[in-house]
């Protein structure tokens with residue numbers, strides 16, 4: 038007979054790595070009464086990215102737990118609140134159900150109910166704008182990827198790319214139009230924006246796109262599309278996870294590139310208008 042029961046997890050791993058569904062956890066209890074009817078829940082220190090001031094991984098300490106000592110043998114709703122040891126402003130809140138065993142040789146059982154913030158990373162600037170009305174699907178892909186669900190993540194990302202390809206092309210061309218470029222390149226991009234055929238638009242982009250919006254010299258939409266080759270049925274879950282990572286990386290890099298080009302343009306505009314204002318003598322000066 039084979040034993041298919043998964044090995045119990047550590048409480049810290051349950052909170053930081055999966056926090057999903059049901060799990061048996063080996064180290065939830067720090068104290069158990071002699072008659073095994075009451076136990077105290079552990080409050081492990083967690084290492085998580087601080088999304089507030091620190092912007093890096095730091096230690097998080099549990100500063101509040103809804104119920105520290107609970108009865109054994111039945112389910113309890115427990116909320117744990119964590120904050121960043123360094124800046125105190127980064128937070129994580131976990132809501133879960135816990136059942137501790139009345140037999141100390143057995144593990145505790147946990148069910149994840151919800152957490153805030155839902156992601157351990159700041160979603161890169163610009164990518165939510167780039168994914169348009171499919172941003173929810175993108176976030177589901179992101180969540181699936183972080184949970185190691187390759188087929189799920191790949192499927193969500195693929196849908197986003199296929200649905201939003203025209204929007205991504207438009208954003209790319211809008212950003213490109215703020216760059217200095219030869220007249221012919223500008224003409225090609227304007228033509229690409231009006232082009233109804235996806236393949237023809239890509240050909241025009243390949244010719245006209247400025248270097249600042251290429252990824253290592255490549256036209257980014259073709260790169261994104263090259264990650265979608267083949268159906269998910271032909272690939273293992275691990276292959277799909279690798280594919281999902283590539284799509285996410287290309288999409289977030291492209292969003293950052295577009296953002297940088299637009300920021301540069303805004304900066305140049307601000308500097309220019311400041312310069313022009315400085316050249317115009319004010320009325321006070323002319324009247325003196």
Ligand SMILES: [Zn+2]
Nearest residue numbers: 087091121124
């Ligand atoms: Zn912090």
